[in-house]
Amino acid sequence: MFFLPIDVTSNDFVLGSHSSRRNGSHIYTQQDSQLIMNSNSLKIYILSLFISVSLLSRAQPGKIRLTHAVSAENFAEYFNTDTVRLIGVCSSKTPTGVFVTYEKADTLNFKHEFYRSFEADNYTSVGLAFYSRKGNDYLLSFKNNEAFFCKSCNNMRDYNLAVSKDTVSISISWGPNDFGQNERYDFIFRPALKRWQLMQTYSSGSDDLGQHHNEYTTYPKNTAVYLDEYNAETLSYDSTVMSSQRIILYYRPGDYAALLRSLKEIPENTLFLLPKIFNEADARYFIEAVPEGNQAANTNPIHGKNVLTANEIGYFLEQKNQLEAAQVFLDKVIAHFPEREVAYLNRGDVFFKKGQLFFKEAARDYQTYIELMNRRGLQAKIPKRIVVFLRTQF
Numbered sequence: 001m002f003f004l005p006i007d008v009t010s011n012d013f014v015l016g017s018h019s020s021r022r023n024g025s026h027i028y029t030q031q032d033s034q035l036i037m038n039s040n041s042l043k044i045y046i047l048s049l050f051i052s053v054s055l056l057s058r059a060q061p062g063k064i065r066l067t068h069a070v071s072a073e074n075f076a077e078y079f080n081t082d083t084v085r086l087i088g089v090c091s092s093k094t095p096t097g098v099f100v101t102y103e104k105a106d107t108l109n110f111k112h113e114f115y116r117s118f119e120a121d122n123y124t125s126v127g128l129a130f131y132s133r134k135g136n137d138y139l140l141s142f143k144n145n146e147a148f149f150c151k152s153c154n155n156m157r158d159y160n161l162a163v164s165k166d167t168v169s170i171s172i173s174w175g176p177n178d179f180g181q182n183e184r185y186d187f188i189f190r191p192a193l194k195r196w197q198l199m200q201t202y203s204s205g206s207d208d209l210g211q212h213h214n215e216y217t218t219y220p221k222n223t224a225v226y227l228d229e230y231n232a233e234t235l236s237y238d239s240t241v242m243s244s245q246r247i248i249l250y251y252r253p254g255d256y257a258a259l260l261r262s263l264k265e266i267p268e269n270t271l272f273l274l275p276k277i278f279n280e281a282d283a284r285y286f287i288e289a290v291p292e293g294n295q296a297a298n299t300n301p302i303h304g305k306n307v308l309t310a311n312e313i314g315y316f317l318e319q320k321n322q323l324e325a326a327q328v329f330l331d332k333v334i335a336h337f338p339e340r341e342v343a344y345l346n347r348g349d350v351f352f353k354k355g356q357l358f359f360k361e362a363a364r365d366y367q368t369y370i371e372l373m374n375r376r377g378l379q380a381k382i383p384k385r386i387v388v389f390l391r392t393q394f
Contacts, residue, residue: 060079060081060084060100060102060129060140060143061078061079061081061140062139062140063137063138063139063140064078064079064131064137064138065078065136065137065138066078066136066138067136070089070091070098071089072086072088072089075089075098075100079100079102082105082109082110082111083104083105083109083110084102084103084104084105084127085102085103085104085110086100086101086102087100087101087102087103087126088100088101088161089101090161090162090163091163092130092163092168093165094165094166094189095132095189095194096132096133097130097131097132097133097138097141098130098131098133098138099128099129099130099161099163099168100128100129100130100131101126101127101128101147101148101159101161102126102127102128102129103124103125103126103127103151104124104125104126104127104145105120105123105124106123106124106125106150107123119152121150121151121152122150122151122152123150124150124151124152125145125146125148125150125151126147126148126149126150126151126156126159127143127144127145127146127147127148128143128144128147128148128161128170128227129142129143129144130142130227130228141228142227142228142229143228144227144228144229144230146230146231146232146233147170147227147230147232148170148172148232149172149174149232149233150233153174153233154174154175154233155174155175155176156172156173156174157173157174157175157180158171158172158173159171159172159173166188166189167186167187167188167189167199168186168187168188168189168196168227169184169185169186169187170183170184170185170187170227170232171183171184172184172232175205180205180206181203181204181205182202182203182204182205183201183202183203183232183236184201184202184203185198185201185230185232185235186198186199186200186201186202187199187226187227193226195226195227195228196226196227196228197221197223197225197226197227198219198223198225198226198227198230198241199218199219200216200217200218200219201215201216201217201219201235201236202214202215202216202276203215203216203217203236209252210252210253211250211251211252212250212251212252212253212285213248213249213250213251214248214249214277214278214282215246215247215248215249215277216246216247216248216273216276216277217243217245217246218243218244218245218246219241219242219243219244220242220244223241223242225241245270245273246270247266247270247271247273247274247276247277248277249262249263249266249277249278250262251286253285253286253287253289253300254286254287254289254300256302256306256309256310256313257306257309259286259313260309260312260313260316263278263313263316263317264316271320274320274322275322278317278322278325279322279324279325280324280325280327280328282325283317283324283325283328283329284328286300287300287328287329287332288300301336302332302333302336302337303336307333307336307337307340310329310332310333311329311330311333311340311342311343311346313329314326314327314328314329314330314333314343314346314347314350315346317329318330318346318349318350318353321353323350323353323354326346326350327347327350330343330346330347330350331347334347339372341368341369341372341373341376341378342369344365344366344368344369344372345365345366345369345383345386347365348361348362348363348364348365348366348369348386349362351365352389359393360393362389363389363390363393363394366386366389366390367390369382369386370382370386370387370390
C-alpha cells in the first residue's frame with residue numbers, strides 16, 4: 001500500500017522557519033497555529049479516506065460461475081472490482097482453467113479522484129491470476145500482483161501472456177524506445193506440486209552504445225521460483241536463483257569482427273544452445289539494422305575489408321549446424337563477391353546438410369566452386385568429397 005509522504009502520527013510537527021524546539025517545548029507563531037489546524041484537518045481526511053477505501057475495496061473474487069463460453073468480456077463482468085480490472089484471459093488445458101491478466105490499483109482505488117488527478121500508472125501494478133475450472137465454476141488458485149512490471153516501471157512498453165500445453169510464457173518489453181529490452185520467462189506445470197515452475201528465460205536488447213545482447217538460461221528442477229509468487233522486477237537480479245545452463249552473445253550490428261570474436265568465445269559445452277540466441281532473424285538484423293540517423297537501405301554492407309570475416313562467420317555457423325543463419329551471411333558474401341570460390345563451397349555444405357530436398361542447390365554451388373578453382377589453377381585443393389558427390393548427381 002502506498003502512503004502519502006507525510007507523518008500523520010507524530011505529535012512533533014515541524015514547520016520550517018516558523019517553528020523551533022527549545023528545551024523540549026515548542027514556540028509557535030500565529031501562522032504556525034493555522035498550519036497545525038490545516039495539518040489536523042489533513043490527518044482526519046486521510047484517516048477517513050483509508051477507512052472508506054477499506055470498506056469499499058474488494059479483491060479478485062474467489063469463485064466465478066459461467067454458464068457460457070469464456071471470453072474477456074463475460075469474465076470481466078464478474079472479475080472487475082474497484083481495485084482490479086481485467087486486461088485479458090487465456091485458456092489452459094493442463095490443468096484446465098483460465099489465466100487472467102489484470103491491473104491493480106496500489107493506492108486507493110480506481111474510482112478515487114487520485115487516479116484522475118495524478119500519474120496513476122505509477123501506482124498501478126500488472127498481475128496474473130489463475131482460475132481452475134470445476135464444471136461451470138472457476139475457482140481462484142492464485143493471484144500474483146508482481147507477475148509483470150508495474151505499468152510505469154522501467155518504461156514498460158508491452159507485456160504478453162501465452163499458454164502452450166503445460167507451459168506458460170510471460171513476455172515483457174521495457175526501456176527507452178531506441179534501446180529497449182525484452183524478457184521472457186517460461187514456467188512449466190509440475191503436477192506433483194500443482195504449480196508452474198521456472199524452466200527457462202530469454203533476454204535480448206541493446207544498450208545506449210548500440211551493443212546488442214541475446215541471452216538464454218535454463219534452470220534445474222529444484223529451482224524454487226514459481227509463477228504464483230515470483231517477482232518479475234527482481235528475478236533477473238536474484239543471485240539466489242541458480243541456473244543450470246547459460247549462453248550469451250554480445251555484438252554490435254555491422255561489426256563483423258566483433259561478432260566472430262564473440263561467437264568463438266562461447267564455451268564449447270554450451271554451443272549446442274546457439275540456436276536459442278542467434279538464428280536467421282538475428283543474422284538479418286545484424287546485417288540490415290539501421291543505425292540511428294542513418295536511412296540507407298544497406299547500412300552494414302560486405303566489402304573488401306570485412307568479406308573474409310563475413311565468410312568465416314558463415315562457415316562457423318555452418319559448422320555448428322546453424323544453417324539458416326549461415327546462409328544469410330554466405331548469400332551476402334556471394335552477392336557482393338561472386339568470384340569468391342570458398343563461399344560457394346561453404347554454402348554448398350549448408351544445402352547439403354539441409355538434406356536431399358536441397359541437393360540440387362548444393363550441386364550447383366559445388367559446380368561453381370570447382371569452375372572457379374580450376375580457373376585459378378587450384379584443382380589439387382578441391383576436396384574429393386565434392387567430386388564424389390557431383391558424380392552421384394549427374
